[in-house]
Amino acid sequence: MVTDQSPKSILPLVLxxxxxxxxxxxxxxxxxxxxxxxxxxxxxxxxxxxxTTLLRVMHGLQRIKAGSVDWAVDESVARRKQAYVxxxxxxxxxxxxDSIAFPxxxxxxxxxxxxxxxxxxxxxxxxxxxxQVWAPMISGGEKQKPALARALIYQPEILFLDEPCxxxxxxxxxxxxxxxxxxxxxGTRIVMATHNIGQAxxxxxxxxxxxxxxxLETTAADVxxxxxxxxxxxxxxxxxxxx
Amino acid sequence: xxxxxxxxxxxxxxxIATTVQxxxxxxxxxxxxxxxxxSDILLPVIKQDxxxxxxxxxxxxxxxxxxxxxxxxxAILVHSRKAEDAxxxxxxxxxxxxxxxxxxxxxxxxxxPAVLADASSASDAMQRIHSTASxxxxxxxxxxxxxxxTSLWAAAGVTSDALSGAWYRAAGAGMGAxxxxxxGMDAYVLSDRASWLNFGNKGGLTLLYAGDPTLFNQYAYLxxxxxxxxxxxxxLALQLEEWLTGExxxxxxxxxxxxxxxxxxxxxxxx
Amino acid sequence: xxxxxxxxxxALVLILTLDKxxxxxxxxxxxxxVTAVAIAAMIGLPLGAWLVVNRFRFxxxxxxxxxxxxxLPPVVVGLFVYLMLSRSGPFxxxxxxxxxxxxxxxxxxxxxxxxxxxxxxTIRDLWAEYHDLLISLNASRAQRIKVLLWDGRRAxxxxxxxxxxxxxxxxxxxxIVGGNIxxxxxxxxxxIALETxxxxxxxxxxxxxxxxxxxxxxxxxxxxxxxxxxxxxx
Numbered sequence: 001m002v003t004d005q006s007p008k009s010i011l012p013l014v015l016x017x018x019x020x021x022x023x024x025x026x027x028x029x030x031x032x033x034x035x036x037x038x039x040x041x042x043x044x045x046x047x048x049x050x051x052t053t054l055l056r057v058m059h060g061l062q063r064i065k066a067g068s069v070d071w072a073v074d075e076s077v078a079r080r081k082q083a084y085v086x087x088x089x090x091x092x093x094x095x096x097x098d099s100i101a102f103p104x105x106x107x108x109x110x111x112x113x114x115x116x117x118x119x120x121x122x123x124x125x126x127x128x129x130x131x132q133v134w135a136p137m138i139s140g141g142e143k144q145k146p147a148l149a150r151a152l153i154y155q156p157e158i159l160f161l162d163e164p165c166x167x168x169x170x171x172x173x174x175x176x177x178x179x180x181x182x183x184x185x186x187g188t189r190i191v192m193a194t195h196n197i198g199q200a201x202x203x204x205x206x207x208x209x210x211x212x213x214x215x216l217e218t219t220a221a222d223v224x225x226x227x228x229x230x231x232x233x234x235x236x237x238x239x240x241x242x243x
Numbered sequence: 244x245x246x247x248x249x250x251x252x253x254x255x256x257x258x259i260a261t262t263v264q265x266x267x268x269x270x271x272x273x274x275x276x277x278x279x280x281x282s283d284i285l286l287p288v289i290k291q292d293x294x295x296x297x298x299x300x301x302x303x304x305x306x307x308x309x310x311x312x313x314x315x316x317x318a319i320l321v322h323s324r325k326a327e328d329a330x331x332x333x334x335x336x337x338x339x340x341x342x343x344x345x346x347x348x349x350x351x352x353x354x355x356p357a358v359l360a361d362a363s364s365a366s367d368a369m370q371r372i373h374s375t376a377s378x379x380x381x382x383x384x385x386x387x388x389x390x391x392x393t394s395l396w397a398a399a400g401v402t403s404d405a406l407s408g409a410w411y412r413a414a415g416a417g418m419g420a421x422x423x424x425x426x427g428m429d430a431y432v433l434s435d436r437a438s439w440l441n442f443g444n445k446g447g448l449t450l451l452y453a454g455d456p457t458l459f460n461q462y463a464y465l466x467x468x469x470x471x472x473x474x475x476x477x478x479l480a481l482q483l484e485e486w487l488t489g490e491x492x493x494x495x496x497x498x499x500x501x502x503x504x505x506x507x508x509x510x511x512x513x514x
Numbered sequence: 515x516x517x518x519x520x521x522x523x524x525a526l527v528l529i530l531t532l533d534k535x536x537x538x539x540x541x542x543x544x545x546x547x548v549t550a551v552a553i554a555a556m557i558g559l560p561l562g563a564w565l566v567v568n569r570f571r572f573x574x575x576x577x578x579x580x581x582x583x584x585x586l587p588p589v590v591v592g593l594f595v596y597l598m599l600s601r602s603g604p605f606x607x608x609x610x611x612x613x614x615x616x617x618x619x620x621x622x623x624x625x626x627x628x629x630x631x632x633x634x635x636t637i638r639d640l641w642a643e644y645h646d647l648l649i650s651l652n653a654s655r656a657q658r659i660k661v662l663l664w665d666g667r668r669a670x671x672x673x674x675x676x677x678x679x680x681x682x683x684x685x686x687x688x689x690i691v692g693g694n695i696x697x698x699x700x701x702x703x704x705x706i707a708l709e710t711x712x713x714x715x716x717x718x719x720x721x722x723x724x725x726x727x728x729x730x731x732x733x734x735x736x737x738x739x740x741x742x743x744x745x746x747x748x
Contacts, residue, residue, distance in 0.1 A: 301694065
């Protein structure tokens with residue numbers, strides 16, 4: 001990849017009338033959504049509501065049946081400025097340092113420079129002590145950290161996260177949230193799915209509420225939690241089961 | 244990574260490259276000839292006298308003729324007159340030069356159910372085997388030996404239809420392998436004397452009948468025709484022919500014995 | 515049973531005295547097989563990976579054919595290569611028949627489908643793991659193949675060793691295209707065939723034991739090397 005020197009932002013991202021299906025099963029849509037340039041957007045909803053599908057559609061991992069996904073620039077340029085953290089961290093079969101440096105290797109960065117950057121990021125996420133360890137071998141709670149470092153290492157403009165703390169304990173969750181907050185302050189746009197209301201309250205600038213494959217609400221965070229517009233959202237916030 | 248792949252490629256090239264050799268020639272010979280062990284005696288002397296590496300490709304007669312036809316060898320040494328004549332008639336060889344002959348012998352189990360030991364001729368032997376339906380293993384591979392066997396059956400009045408039934412088995416293999424089968428099954432088999440004497444797994448088999456002149460087995464040397472295949476090493480092939488029909492060859496061949504028994508009779512004629 | 519014992523003794527004598535002919539035959543066996551396996555691996559491993567990451571219309575048929583080719587009888591391959599390399603054949607002008615090169619060519623044809631097939635099956639599992647990540651990171655097709663081959667290297671070593679096993683014990687094809695010429699194209703397997711046909715069972719058995727020993731030695735070496743490379747087992 002040629003490092004894109006243009007200062008032009010890839011945002012806003014506009015989804016229009018997007019429908020996604022898989023094998024005759026309707027997953028999502030039709031949805032309309034605009035992701036603006038700043039802040040943290042939290043995608044909320046219960047399991048199976050379509051949060052993951054929405055994120056995957058935005059990132060280009062899911063094919064759409066109808067509608068369009070438009071970035072502010074050409075898609076090939078936009079692709080190179082995004083990153084994604086999966087709910088189950090994908091650990092590569094190599095050492096942690098090589099795993100974090102991997103996106104740089106793909107872009108032709110020299111080994112020594114890539115390792116140096118990977119080391120910096122590893123320190124930032126608190127992984128300095130396991131740099132030489134075989135990535136699949138590190139403990140479950142720690143696995144998201146190399147994944148996160150790997151996502152942030154080539155400084156994407158937008159970072160998608162699919163319930164990254166779903167299987168983590170309190171301490172790891174806090175550490176991850178710290179890293180995300182720092183990334184936001186450095187200018188990274190974040191779109192994150194979670195069904196943890198506390199986490200959403202802590203991090204969100206605005207909320208996208210998904211239910212039954214449709215977006216029911218798109219509001220600023222404080223408005224959403226205090227005065228949700230739809231009964232489903234209200235039920236969700238109150239901790240009831242929403243189908 | 245780039246250096247490694249370059250080293251790798253060089254390594255492979257080195258492995259593939261064949262070393263430069265002294266003058267060499269390829270001759271297709273039959274398994275019967277090779278199994279006699281005579282080539283182990285002749286080849287080193289040829290190397291000494293002519294500085295020539297003779298590469299023997301040991302196959303059945305059919306395959307030897309095929310190799311000569313395709314021009315994949317420079318000369319052939321076989322023992323099947325009819326096939327040789329056909330080979331020459333089709334223009335694949337330049338001429339035919341008789342070198343030596345040995346004979347075919349009847350091998351069979353010690354118990355000798357067909358009583359071959361009392362046979363009066365080759366035809367008689369064949370008829371005895373047929374009438375007693377004793378187990379008989381044929382080469383079955385269109386080789387010189389096989390063709391000989393076929394002609395003997397015909398001369399004995401046994402038609403090819405009669406060559407069916409559990410007693411007659413075609414091995415479809417070289418002389419050594421066929422003898423192996425015969426040894427394993429305690430069956431009769433027609434073999435060339437040299438292969439038999441050199442055979443290491445005789446088991447319960449023994450030589451039962453020999454001596455009929457129809458059992459003589461003439462070996463001939465045929466250089467491949469350069470008009471058909473310009474690349475063949477005609478000069479070297481003729482050099483080898485000269486040597487094979489010369490005094491030293493005569494000495495070596497005439498004195499070649501296994502367990503005291505003479506194997507070949509040298510009968511090359513000097514021009 | 516005593517054939518085997520006698521054979522073992524004969525073989526030991528040959529090894530201990532470093533019999534010149536034996537050494538020549540062993541070196542040629544290794545040279546032909548190692549070269550063939552190396553070439554087959556260079557083609558087969560990436561091919562297996564390419565079939566995983568590449569979607570095209572005839573992919574399923576190609577994979578099925580590749581798997582089927584594993585069962586190709588070596589003798590048939592030998593015959594085919596002979597017809598190609600014969601002086602009367604299309605490539606006769608190169609004069610490759612009855613040389614070690616012809617034997618290498620035949621063995622590459624025999625071994626390559628095996629390596630490609632196993633490579634494909636192992637890489638396919640790894641691809642299932644890496645799929646989303648590699649797409650997310652915009653890895654090109656070539657990059658995907660490289661990563662899969664490198665990260666999957668342990669399983670691929672098994673594929674290569676399987677290819678080696680097949681080649682070192684092969685006799686039908688190299689007999690036809692090599693001609694089993696003494697001091698030129700005679701290897702362990704063709705020697706064993708020759709000695710067996712001469713009825714020298716004990717000696718043939720001895721050579722067979724040497725062949726097995728050779729195969730074990732190679733496998734042990736590879737496994738030892740690959741283990742020290744790794745930080746841990748997975």
